[in-house]
Amino acid sequence: MSNVSPTVLSRIGRHLHRLPGHPLAITKRLIESYFGDPRTFPPCEERGCRPHHVQALDDLPPVVTPQANFDALCFPPDHPGRARSDTYYVNAEHLLRTHTSAHQHDALRSHQAAGYLISADVYRRDEIDASHYPVFHQTEGIYTMGPAWQQAVIAAAPGPVDLQPLAGRPTWIHAGNPIQGVHDPRVSLAVGQHLRDALEGLVRHVFGAAAEAKRDASPAPAAAPGVPIQPASAMPATDLPMRWIEGSFPFTSPSWELEVFWEGQWLELLGCGVVQQSIMDRAGLSDHVGWAFGIGLERLAMVMFGIPDIRYFWSEDERFLSQFADGRVRRFVPYSRYPVCYKDVSFWRPAAGFEENALAEITREVAGDSVERLECIDTFTHPKTGRTSMCYRVHYRHMDRTLTNAEVDAWQAQIAARMAQELGVEIRG
Numbered sequence: 001m002s003n004v005s006p007t008v009l010s011r012i013g014r015h016l017h018r019l020p021g022h023p024l025a026i027t028k029r030l031i032e033s034y035f036g037d038p039r040t041f042p043p044c045e046e047r048g049c050r051p052h053h054v055q056a057l058d059d060l061p062p063v064v065t066p067q068a069n070f071d072a073l074c075f076p077p078d079h080p081g082r083a084r085s086d087t088y089y090v091n092a093e094h095l096l097r098t099h100t101s102a103h104q105h106d107a108l109r110s111h112q113a114a115g116y117l118i119s120a121d122v123y124r125r126d127e128i129d130a131s132h133y134p135v136f137h138q139t140e141g142i143y144t145m146g147p148a149w150q151q152a153v154i155a156a157a158p159g160p161v162d163l164q165p166l167a168g169r170p171t172w173i174h175a176g177n178p179i180q181g182v183h184d185p186r187v188s189l190a191v192g193q194h195l196r197d198a199l200e201g202l203v204r205h206v207f208g209a210a211a212e213a214k215r216d217a218s219p220a221p222a223a224a225p226g227v228p229i230q231p232a233s234a235m236p237a238t239d240l241p242m243r244w245i246e247g248s249f250p251f252t253s254p255s256w257e258l259e260v261f262w263e264g265q266w267l268e269l270l271g272c273g274v275v276q277q278s279i280m281d282r283a284g285l286s287d288h289v290g291w292a293f294g295i296g297l298e299r300l301a302m303v304m305f306g307i308p309d310i311r312y313f314w315s316e317d318e319r320f321l322s323q324f325a326d327g328r329v330r331r332f333v334p335y336s337r338y339p340v341c342y343k344d345v346s347f348w349r350p351a352a353g354f355e356e357n358a359l360a361e362i363t364r365e366v367a368g369d370s371v372e373r374l375e376c377i378d379t380f381t382h383p384k385t386g387r388t389s390m391c392y393r394v395h396y397r398h399m400d401r402t403l404t405n406a407e408v409d410a411w412q413a414q415i416a417a418r419m420a421q422e423l424g425v426e427i428r429g
């Protein structure tokens with residue numbers, strides 16, 4: 001019943017996000033420090049919130065039920081995320097959480113605080129490349145507002161809201177990304193605004209630290225005569241372009257994604273939205289409204305620290321870890337890596353179809369983290385027989401030593417044998 005590979009299993013309990021001096025822990029702490037400080041995330045208790053307090057949780061166990069990971073979050077029964085091709089099942093009743101949202105319900109139901117931050121390792125069967133790894137980390141944020149806050153919003157904006165002008169804006173409110181029917185539109189809009197203000201502030205806080213690290217890493221620019229050198233202060237808001245785009249999550253409506261323009265490109269950072277009221281209701285908070293977001297820590301840490309490959313986070317090499325021992329955001333200084341080696345395997349695809357994730361799993365089971373990347377380099381359909389041939393290239397590299405040709409050949413032979421046996425393909429070479 002279990003489809004959890006040994007490599008993935010060996011990652012459970014590493015708690016990278018709790019290791020002092022690890023880039024993921026530093027990134028997590030930066031998020032926590034923003035929400036924990038009333039100067040950066042001001043309390044709204046004067047408007048009737050429960051006592052302002054954000055509780056940070058980071059040691060919730062990774063095995064949860066499909067109920068917590070999907071059902072409690074309004075995922076439909078046929079949602080593809082539930083499939084065994086996407087999710088690691090421990091047995092029929094338990095799985096490795098695919099996102100930190102799996103803990104939303106329990107956090108809300110605890111009635112401990114107005115807001116929660118939940119940081120944890122999450123697990124998804126996925127492709128293999130420099131930015132994807134089947135285990136990664138997320139921080140979830142949830143914030144709730146009570147009846148007095150909602151009444152103040154309504155009192156400040158008497159009369160119905162005209163949603164028509166908003167509906168014309170694709171990233172805002174429209175039929176496909178609606179305000180929930182149970183919500184007063186004024187309240188939902190105010191929750192959305194509170195969410196956007198909070199998250200734009202978070203992004204400035206985090207990228208301000210990243211910009212500072214970049215300045216520290218680059219030599220001071222020579223001053224042009226008569227032009228004073230800019231002091232290394234926090235980056236002004238206007239220097240960091242952000243954009244809100246429409247999102248879609250079963251557990252929020254409306255939903256958005258936030259992107260930031262960093263080092264020449266738009267970077268998708270986080271998903272968020274107004275929490276489905278049924279989730280608040282089930283947590284015993286039917287008189288509250290709330291927002292939630294989820295952010296991937298690896299993606300964020302890779303750009304902040306300039307770390308080029310997601311597998312570095314798992315390295316136990318001192319040349320990596322010692323660089324961040326002081327717990328600060330700083331630019332990663334590359335050290336020489338061991339060489340890459342690749343091997344191709346071509347095969348006839350079975351009539352029933354072929355799943356790349358299943359191949360990714362096999363390569364990981366055979367060669368562990370030495371598989372750096374899996375790349376489809378050729379596909380063609382034979383004109384007469386109609387059969388399709390595919391060729392995959394497996395890139396091998398060890399983080400901490402040089403691989404020998406003999407061990408790579410042995411892995412490749414094992415992979416081919418298992419492909420024939422488990423995926424029903426006919427190996428061509």
Ligand code: PHE
Pocket residue numbers: 098099100101140249252271272273292293294295
């Ligand atoms: N759980 C979502 C994901 O993993 C992110 C999210 C969290 C979106 C909370 C909305 C609210 O993609």
